Structure formats: C-alpha cells, structure tokens
Amino acid sequence: MVDLLYIFLVLLSTVATVGIAITILIFGMKYRRRHGREAQQIEGSLLLEITWSVIPLGIFFVIFVWGAVIYFQMRTPPRDAAEIYVVGKQWMWKIQHVEGQREINELHVPVDRDVKLIMTSQDVIHSFFVPEFRVKQDVVPGRYTTLWFKATQTGTYHLFCTQYCGTQHSGMIGDVVVMNPIDYQNWMSGGTVTGSLAQNGQTLFQQLGCSTCHRFDVQGRGPNLIGAFGKPVQLQDGRTVMADENYVRESILVPTAKVVSGFQPIMPSFQGQVSEEQLTALVAYVKSLSQQPAGAAGGPTNNPSPVVPAP
C-alpha cells in the first residue's frame, strides 16, 4: 500500500521535475538572446493561472485521500490483535510479552498474526521503526502510544530507533524475528517465565496495597475494577473518558487528575514508586479483569485464562 503510493509519487515528481526542467531548457534554447530579436512582452494569463492552480490542487487532493486512508489503517489496530508491551530506554528496547516472556532488543512475533505494540519510554522520546514493515511510531515518556503490524513472511527484520535520544542513538537497534507458529510456540515455551504479565500485575496489585481499596467483593473506597477497562467512565466533574491504557496509567501516577464520579480523591500517587515495566504489568492486570484477553501472540489456542481476582 505504502509502496504503491510511494511509486506513484516518484512517477509524479519525475514527470513534474523533468517537465519543468525540459521546459526551462527548451525556452532557454529557443528564446536564447539573438541579435535582432526582441522579447515579446506578455502580461500573464488568468486562464493559465487557474489551470495550473486547480490541476495541482486536484492531484494533491487525490494524494491526500490516498495517504490518509493508509494512515487511518495504520492507526487503527484490529480488535483481536495480539498485544505486546514495549519500553524504550537509553539505549535499548525492552519487550514484555503478555505470556510473561521478556526480551531485549529482540521482538519475536508469529507470522500472519496482527500484532499491536503498546509502547512507552522511561526516559526520553524514542521512535520504533521497522523499515521493512513501513511502520514507525514515537515512543513517548509519560504515555502509551501504539503501533500495529502483520508480518506476512518469516525472517529477521531490522528495528531502529529513529528519534534522536542521545549518545548511543545509533546503537538502539534490534531485530524483529518473525516465526512460523510452531517455532513461535517452541520459543514461547522455552526459558524461565515467572507467570504471565497479568499475574505479575496481580502480585504487584496486592503488594502495593491497591487491593485494599479496589475491592472485588463489596464496594471499596476505590472503584471496582472488574469490567472497568475499555468502558467509558463518568468523572466527578461531569466529563466522560474512556478507560484505556493511558487512563489506567494516569490514574496510578496522578490519581487526582480524573476522579471517578462518586469517589473521593484519596488515592496516593505512585509516581516514582513503580517502574515502567511494573506499570505495564499493572495495566495488563487491570485489563485482564475486564475481558477475555484479546489474545496472546500465540494465537487463540494459547490464550492464558483470565486471572481470577483473589477473593
């Protein structure tokens, strides 16, 4: 898709540039200064002006729509995409799989599967770029940004950081390894994994004392989080926001920013007390309370069962 538009633009630019260049050269040769021939004064031509304003405008409009359609698809991940969490830091990529696997500067994904990356940075802005996939997204501290792709061929692809991030910016590179489903299963079952990301989140949820207020049995001092993720939330000040990853994240770090209607702003901030990876685990846990997980990267057969809240 991207390449088709790219080639179209290359052709269009070539035609435009060569057209202008040839016209200039022809005019230069044909009307080269000669003795006894004078320039013919021409004021201009409204018709020509309108023509060469409207035609480019029309062409630009087509390119705009074409580019926008591609971008719309890039920015809209399929609902059932497998989710993988990415944390950028100077100067490495840290990957957390929902199943619990972690890797650095390597991202293993199955072929022919929609994969959605939920990314943040623990220091400066980075940018996640896989040229072969034609995808790129800045990774911004303090918020989650997302990117999705579907690799259609197995192999190893370059991963670059494209937002300048300091000394070893050009060393913040890695590989995306696209595997067939069987190899991916083998890779997934190898290594030592201490429970899924959501399970780690659950442990944190209890360690940090979240569970004392966010109760699941009776109404606690904080909202019950079962079924909360992915739904609109009515706020104290009358606004309604979507309970997405960024909302959960903000509610942990800056709890008073968007207080749920009917609750007191009593929750303490966890800013500085949880690392980006722990935040990711907490978000994954809160998410797991709401839905049959969208599906882990291993495909529908490998869905971890939702983490059941401790009674």
Added chain:
Amino acid sequence: MATTAVSVEPKNYLNAEYGIRSWLFTTDHKRIALLYLVSITAMFFFGGFFALLIRLELLTPAGDLLLADTYNKMFSMHGQVMVFFFLIPSIPAVLGNFLIPMMIGAKDLAFPRINLLSWYIYIAAAILYLVCIVTGGVDTGWTFYTPYSSLFSNTHVVEAGLAIFIAGFSSILTGLNFVVTVHRMRAPGMTWSRLPLFVWSHYATSIIMLLGTPVIAITLVLVVLERTLNLGIFDPSRGGDPVLFQHLFWFYSHPAVYIMILPSMAVVSEIVPCFSRKRVFGYNFVAMASVAIAVIGFLVWAHHMFVAGISLYSALVFSFLTFLVAVPSAIKVFNWTATMYKGSVSFSTPMLYAMGFIGLFTIGGMTGVFLAALGVDVHVHDTYFVIAHFHYVMVGGAVLGYLGGIHFWWPKITGKLYPEAWGRLAAVIVFIGFNLTFFPQFILGYLGMPRRYWDYSHMPEWQALNVLSTAGASILAVGYLLPMVYLFWSLRYGKPSGDNPWMATGLEWRTASPPPTFNFDETPVVTWEAYDYEKMPLPEQEVTLER
C-alpha cells in the same frame, strides 16, 4: 564636507567615510548589509566545517572518525548554526537590507538605528553561540526536543538556547523595520502594485519573522527554565508534556522554512525577468502567492509530528493544509518558467543559479508532497529522506537563491564586475555537487536509514550511497569556495560595472554603483510598472558578446 584628498571617484557609501568606527557606528542600511554579509559568511563556514565532519564520519559504516558524542554535537551545531545564524538572516539581512530601501526609492530603512541594533544583537548572539561551541558544544539536534534537551543532555543547552533566543530579537527587529519601511517609505508613484516582487516576498517574510519568532523565543526560554529551575513544563514525571514542546517549536520552525525560502523566491523573481528581458508572468499571482505562503505556512506545523502521537484527526487536518501550502509554491514555479517564454534569454551566472533554484526547488517541493501524504510520511519520517528533502529546499532553494542574488547585485554593491566565466563554472559545480550530495540521501531514507546515526555498521549496504554523498559534498565545498575567491579578487581587479550592467529595471539600478550614501540624489518619482523591460535596452556587453 571638506575633501582633503583629490578623489577621482564620486562619493559613494563605501568611500564616504573611512575607518573602523565609520563601519561599527554606521546607520547606513548598505553598510549594515555588508556587516551582516561578513558575519553570516563567517558563521556559514563554521556550519560548513561541521557538515564536512559529518560527511567524513559517514564515509565508513563504523563510527571511527569521531566519538559518538562529538558526532552528535556536529550535526546539532551544523543545524543550529546554518538555520539560526546563516539561513534566517542570509538574504533578508544582507540583500533585503541593502536593496529594499533602494527598490522603493527611499533613503534608508524606517529605523536606521534599530537596523544597526539588530546587527549588534546578532553579533552578541553569535558570540554567545561561539562560546557555547568552544566550551564544549551542544548535542540536542537543532530541534532541542524535550525531555532530552531539558533533562537528559549533559551539554551546553542553556547557552545555545539563549544564543538563539537573542538572535531571534535581531530577526524580529529586521522584520519590523521592513514592514514599516514598505508601508511608509515608498517613493511617490511606487504603489503596492508596482512594488518589485523582491519587496513583496520580503514583506511576507517579515510578517512571519514578527509573528513567529516570539514563539521560538518563549519556547527556548521554557527549555532553559526547565533545565535550570526544574519546572515541570515538558517533563512528564512532573505533569508536563514533552509533545507540547514539539507543537511550540514547529509553530515557529515550520514558518521559519518560509523565512528561508521566500527571500530566495524574491531573488529569483528579479533575476528571471531581467535575463529574459521580459516582465514577470502573472505579477499579481506571484505577489499573492508569497502572502498566501506566509499565511497558510502558519497552519501546517504539526505535519512534523505525524508519528509523534498526535490524534488521528489532527493529523488529517494538518496533512490537508500542507497540501494547500504547496499550491502557491507551484504557482510561482509555473510563472517563473512562463516568464522565459518568448523572452530573450541569457545564461548569465545569476540566471544559472535561478534556473538551478527552480529545478531543485521543484524536487524539494515534490518530495515535500511525499511527506505530506500521511501513509508515506510514517515510513520516511526521521530518515535521510527528510534530510534530503529539506536540503533540497534550504540549499538547493535558499542557498542557490542567495548565491544568485549575491552575483546579481554584486556590481551594485561593489561597483565591480566578477569574472563571468568563473561565475558560470562555480554555478555548475554547485549544482552538480549539490545533487550528488543529497540525491543519494532520498534513496537511503527510503531504504530506512534513520537520521542522526553515527554508526551504521549493521547496515553496511548503505555505504555506497553514503560515499557518493560525501564525494558530492566535497565538490559542493569547491563550489562554495570558488565565489569567495573570485568575488574577493574582483574587489580589486574587477572591471568597473557601470551603474546598470544588466540593464535591469529596478529603482536600485537607476542610481550609481556603488550607490551614494542616501541612495538617490533626488527622490525618484515612479510612473512605470515593475519589470518594464520593453523600454529597457539590452546591456552593452551582452550585445557585443552575442554579435
């Protein structure tokens, strides 16, 4: 004025007074223009030296010539010096300063002392920036993106930020001076519809300088405050927003692209009619295109941020507006080309630069269309494609226009002719060197080479194109040095140019070369349209040359 020495030369702005004081305390716009010419040329060579080191490092995939930190400083300071200390002041502060009063038949700019003040402010800023370089430099990229610049960089961000903050005031004062001058100082009969397009384009530029520059000034101050006082403006852990910086930065820095290119368009709009012996095709459209670029140029800044995490719908709006701003640029290109039609074209040095400008600017503009197309931008954003694109606009466009203008008005500024053969040779060398340097970078970008990479050992296949680019850069360097040599040479040995060697129509050509201190002995009364080439005879040398 009592003359003690017997002078054969008539009095002009160069020989009216002597001594260093007569330059440092001058309020003559022409002398101030020359002060700027010398200063920005010095800064250009600093920026060029940094570029040379960048290209040498990239000759081999491994990071082996410079340390990573040194390399990062090189591209940061190359960008900052070239943008803020060369390109932004280049044509406006030198040629605009010299020519605008003469083109409208005025004795000077509206505020001659403020004009001198703006040069001193520029010099103060440049010295502070040089101190920053000497004490260790800055490594934030020219863009100062937060939170890297505000919290993480260990380099002299504060000094660099303040230097650029100060330089901004120089730019604001120049813009202010031009706007007031064009409104208030036009000679009798010099109506808006008779203004040379050079003046129209500079008027549009001045509006951007006035409205845009305060925003970058405030933005850099905020970065400095966040660094020094730990304010949480851009720092997310204190509730700040790092992307806010990008909005503020590009709100100026995108229009700043038009500060750099509009004055070049101004130069081309003078050169093409003169060397085609024709009035410019579609005067009103070219003039209004400048204004349209200045206005729409303020509404497209977030097209630098399509992958920065802005919302889908704001990306759509900014993409659409970006396509709109391309239209007036296209109109200009078509009109310049049409101006040559049925003209009497001579390939003199300034015309070669102007033709080079039109071709390279077309490539720069069309590749801008690639970047405006959202889906394609995602892939090529922050790669060498972008580097190539903006160098086609800023070097292929702005610098070629600047060189063309310097050659075109050199006889007016100095009263001397430069050697034409050398001039044409240098123009061709610049054109070839430029294309060899930057065209391969489009391909590198499409292949995925990110910008600001010190080391590409993982992608050795990128080397061939990088070698071509470095080779081109060395040719380009020759093309830049050559005019330095023969223009200097012409000061002493050049043939006297006469008042109007090109037989151009502008008012600036209807006075002596070099002009007297107050430009005109009598205030001219204008009764003719701009570019009235019908009544203007051919230049003498040309006639004899072609015979």
